[in-house]
Amino acid sequence: MSQKCLAFNIMQGGFQKEDAEKLITEEMVNHIEKDTKSSSTRLLSFLALIHWYVPGSHLSKLVCEEFIDPTKQPSDEDNPKLETIMKPFEDLIDIFSEEQEDRCVRLAHRVIADACLKRFTEHNVTRSDIALDFLNSMVKGKESNYGEICKNIFITRLETGKRKEQFSRLILDIMHESGYNHNQCIDLLEMAANLFSTDPYYPQTLARFYYIKVKEDNKYEKAEKWAEEAIKRNPNNSRIRDTLGQVHKNHLLSEAKNPSSDFKKCLAIAQSATDAFKKEEIAAENDPEDRTTFSYSGLLGFLQVCKIMNDTRFGKSYERRKHLNYISGLRGDVESRYDFFEWYLAFSRPSFEKEDPEYIHRDVENCYKKYFTQTAETTLNEKKMKSFGGLLHFLKSDINVVKEHQRALKHPQSDNETQTVLYILANIVLSQSGEQREQAEELQARLQKLWLREMQDRSPEFYLLILLLFWPDEAQPGITNPPNLENCVQYMGQSYERKYQKYLRGRYLVPLFFFGKEKGLQRLVHELKLDQINLELLTEGDGNADTECLQRINGEVKNQEVFAVRDGQQIPVTPHDPSSACKPGQVSFYLGFNIRGPVAYNIRYEENLSLQRSHVNRVL
Known part of the structure; x- marks a missing residue:
């Protein structure tokens, strides 16, 4: 296929895998087979690697010319040296200009890059070989020029459906290509981590690779070493800190599966894990406001570790006593983190189209049940009856629970705002099934008394109820001087900023109720x-x-x-x-x-x- 036909097919969007195969001529294959170490063959492999894993990527023509072996330089001054040295592959390459850049070189199409990589593999030049050569020959000494492209190749994980892939596409391909020989990936990531010596994401990826993929007995020690190196490079990043907690959590899970688990060892690992997650929580609280979303991984990881320790059974009686004492000491920490997720999951989700993974809700509730276990389900439902987020949860799960517990709904003291807010919301929840303890007018009167006190620092939940009950569609008789809703919306926004903005930023705030055509609640x-x-x-x-x-x-x-x-x-x-x-x-x-x-x-x-x-x- 000529360059003109190639260009036409690409412009028309008609370039297919078969076209790429035809472009790679027998002459090109012979050149690769005969001289895999030549500058032209290696440069072709680099161009194929970066274009396949980072579509559209290119190298500057000047850099390519510097890479070419000086002994292979053409002597004819009239011929551009790069075009001459790469002549065997000229039908595959596109040399072009970009604004404010030197002339650039890339493969003409991503499908060509894929076909070239497969040809190299057939001649025992693996993706791992190409990537190592690229780091050694092109990146080393010029790391600042290749930071973004290397991060995309070695670090970036693709979204697949609801979750990200475990590692970058290159790392996954190398594992598959090598028959899951982990050493090739480790060597590659270690070299990248050493070249980009201040970037925390390479040691973080190495730590994750060790604890997720490696099978050796000492994998957790090596994972811990690289996770700590990542933290050393960026100690204030909560997501970097999360990896150390995950290493310890997975180590604990592995030990806990052992029928003869050693309590002292499990306790040491659990304490390392909870310490790591607590430090991550502190970092998350101080993450910059421009971070897209708040990281709750430390809070969730802490609960998951607590559940693992609660589930683990130890044989010796003195170990069981120490174990129970340890579990008892965690109850307060478990409850405070459960409280966070109760409102966090009730008020928001990742986006309009996307729900939070089911395991978050499951793990949070299961952990709470483990630590408050007399009658787990009853205890959890009683807990939910005492919080705004918990009551909202019953609208999605089982509103009958609120009916069963409505006798426990005591009339709140008139000056107790927290009790009044929960009492009114419980009535609203009950009204969704046609039942309620009080009529809308009575509930309005309760809220009206609190509104007139003009307190500072009220919760968004209080202002939400004002809007729900006093929205000016039907001003209830008998109530004079109803709340000013313009002021209410202003106060509610300010209250939200104080209490929830940091944690819910970047998430979709779910509509809790819509305004219908009926009367009352x-x-x-x-x-x-x-x-x-x-x-x-x-x-x-x-x-x-x-x-x-x-x-x-x-x-x-x-x-x-x-x-x-x-x-x-x-x-x-x-x-x-x-x-x-x-x-x-x-x-x-x-x-x-x-x-x-x-x-x-x-x-x-x-x-x-x-x-x-x-x-x-x-x-x-």
């Missing part, structure tokens, strides 16, 4: 009462979508901000889709509430609807 509609079609219409549909059980709220868009307009109030509302608030005008929308405040879903510009109706009337 029945006007609050939980997400699970909406079918998937209605949810998609709310979040993805255009402004013409209608959801039968929900009420549209009138509002206005000004300066790309959305307001609900009611009784002279302009209540700020966050648009679920900011792009839908694209211009000033009168709008309507469906109203949801998350832990940060009210949210406008499916924004409809009313003038558009008027024009559509006018058009229909003219047609009729």
Whole structure:
């Protein structure tokens, strides 16, 4: 295939694997077989490696020319030396210019890179050989020029479905190619770790490789060494610190499976693990605010270690006594971390489309049950009845639990805000199944008394209940001076910033309730009462979508901000889709509430609807 045909096929998107195979001529194969150590063959292997694992990657022409063996340089000054030395492979290579860069060299297509790597493998030049040669010959001494490309090749893990792959694609391919000979990967990663001597991600990857893939008896000691080296390079990064905790946790899990587990050894490993996770938690608290999400791995890892130690059984009586004392000392730590996940998982998830992995919820609850075990399920349900996040959980799991425990719902003291908030939420939860202890008017009166006290530093949960019960659709008779919802939304946002912003940043805040058409507490509609079609219409549909059980709220868009307009109030509302608030005008929308405040879903510009109706009337 000529260069012109190749270029045309690539431009048309019609370049296939078969085309790449045809491009690699017998002459090229003979050149590779005859002289695998030549500059041209090695340079081709580098170009194939980087283009396959980092699509579109290239090397500068100047660097390629510096790499070429001086003894092989062409003597004819009229011929460009790179083009001459690479002539056997000229149909595979693209030399081009980029803005503000020297001339660049790359393979003409990623499929060609794959075909070349397979040809090299057939001639006993493995991916591991090529990568080691690339590090030694191109990267060494010029590490700053190759930092990004090497990180993509050796470190970056691809997303596959719900989870990331365990290692970079190159490392996984080398394992497969070598028949799972771990030494090749270790040698490669060690060289990279030594070259990039301040980068923590290479020793971190080595530590992970040792404890996940290696089978040797001393693998945990080696993993610990590299995990500590990673921390030394960046001690303030919580995600780097997490690896040391994971090494100890997996070591403990391995020891605990041994029927003759030694208590002293298990205890030492467990303490090393919990210490590592506690230090990770501190680092996570101090992670920079521009970090995309808060890292909860230290909190979860701590609970997982506690569960492993609780599950482990030791034979000797004095060991069992020490074991029980150790377990007893962890109860407070277990409860505080359980409390974190209870609200964290109730208020948020990774994104609108993505749920948290099921094992997080499972591991957190199972650990709590292990440490509060008289009657595990009853104890856990009683615990949930005493927290906002726990009560919300029953809406997704089993609302009957709240019914069974409603006798335990004592009328709160009028000045006790925490008790009142939980009591009102329990009534809202019960109302979702048609039951409640008090009517909306009575609950409003309780909240009204607390609102008038004008306390500082109230929780977002308190302001959420104010919005749910006092949203100006039906002002209840008998209550004068209702809460100012403009102020409420402002206070709620400030409270959210103080209490939850650090932990929930970068996550999707789930709608806890929507505003429906019924009266009293029945006007609050939980997400699970909406079918998937209605949810998609709310979040993805255009402004013409209608959801039968929900009420549209009138509002206005000004300066790309959305307001609900009611009784002279302009209540700020966050648009679920900011792009839908694209211009000033009168709008309507469906109203949801998350832990940060009210949210406008499916924004409809009313003038558009008027024009559509006018058009229909003219047609009729």
